[in-house]
Amino acid sequence: MRVALHALGIGHGARPEVVRAVARAAEAHGFARLWAGEHVVLVDAPVSRYPYSDDGRIAVPSDADWLDPLLTLSFAAAVTERIGLATGVLLLPEHRPVVVAKQAATLDVLSAGRLTLGVGIGWSADEFAALGVPFAGRGRRTEEYLAAMRAVWRDDVATFEGEFTRFRDIRVNPKPVRERRVPVVMGGNGDAALRRAVTLADGWYGFNLSTAQALERASVLAGLCAARRRPTDALTVAVALTDATPAVLPELARAGVTEVVVVGAPPGTPDEAARWVGGLAAHWLNGGHSIKAT
Template sequence: MSFARPSASVSSMQVGLHALGIGDGARPEIVRAVAEAAEAHGFARLWSGEHVVLVDAPASRYPYSADGRIAVPVDADWLDPFLTLSFAAAVTTTIGLATGVLLLPEHNPVVVAKQAATLDVLSGGRLTLGIGVGWSAEEFAALGVPFAHRGRRTAEYVAAMRTLWANDVASFDGEFVRFDAIRVNPKPARGRRIPVVVGGNSDAALRRVATLGDGWYGFNLPAAAVAERVTALAAECARQGRSPAEPTVAVALSDGSPDLLSDLAEIGVTELVVVEAPPATPEAATRWVADLADRWITPGR
């Protein structure tokens, strides 16, 4: 039995930009320049990721590189994604905004529900909440959060947040979070719901997408691995009684070129996310975004 997703055309595939919040991309003038230029040149979404803590010599293995090390220097500026995207929202009007990803089990879900809804309202309903379970035991330890069972914690936190978004007076009684008859406002701008996209490339991550996600964000994937992971996601959706076409599929490639856009669309990818670091001046950043759009968006159009 085939579990392949329905194919889409190249022209219908969106292109996102994951460039804000780190290094030069953490400077306000660069955030402004990149956000304004990305909207002007047709990028679908601005993505911004998270680490609260980095350590000089981690024992934990980074899962998105062959050598197990994160490429970001440990002393680089790394902005909070909600605050970064709020800044970007204030200088744009239409481009989507996505955390890519927020390490949800490291946070209080009641606070995250309020922060996410606030940004969604202020941006006019443009937020996608990308979440992940995290990989750094050192980061969890610094924050005083247990590293064990973070997958279960994440699933429960999503359920709790959706309860808070949907109900005027909300109650929840779970393993990790409990509240009774509370009000958390504002509510999200679009039908009291914010799309939740689950990040990660593992089988466990795809199971989380199928059970609780509105979409998947595959990060730093080799182009040759995308089809197998999309097929695996479709199979997980089938096991959960969901249509394989229901979750959105966003991928950031570790290799590849615009020549692959048609192949990605054919296997059901709905958004190609370009992950790049912007240059150091606003003028250069504006030209850089235009060049990226010429390379990645114009061929699809």
């Protein structure tokens, strides 16, 4: 079971000196991966309900600093050497797929193959409207964009024809480090997200779940894998939990979960942030669990 940290990019975690301190301390203490999420736009009075809390409200204030995840992880990559890096999640249908493919491959090269691209379809109609992207059809758009990005990563000269994007005979370099592919993890807690994880991705990231919910979702994921004759152990299964303790890690591992992501907000100074990471490591990593970057 790997233990990772989702703490970069928001509030105090948006300060460069804190990003540097958290990244270095997380690597030194043995966390498997650093996760960073995304919202391009927040609004004071959202129309859409936040799907990852009981009250339907996102915990991040609308006026908080929120860094771009690929740029944040590039900064973290520059001050570390081994720890994995993951977007958790990048809202893919809000972006141009060829540009994201280029950015992700660039970060993968600069980090020596440490990037996992976590993607989601998004939930905020306000955000889509501000960016001029249709909210309807965002699931189909995400699926198509992934196919287009993989064509760009894979082919020296790429051509793609789809409903939402098309290009012909283009060269996009550099190519990702690991056999011209970046591992893709699908975010989202619903059945559609699980189906996309099994059929389109290399893994799944469940966010703000209770342990009981994570076990139930992992069971559904295993059933979908069986129906598709895809080995469950071929998937990365990462979960960020609302009630997790180190004691539940063995049960989660038996259910097929491969990574628990600890979500937290670091303090505002580098020294405090480094000590904060050390405290999390003492709590989570001292139980003899196998920790490695992927």
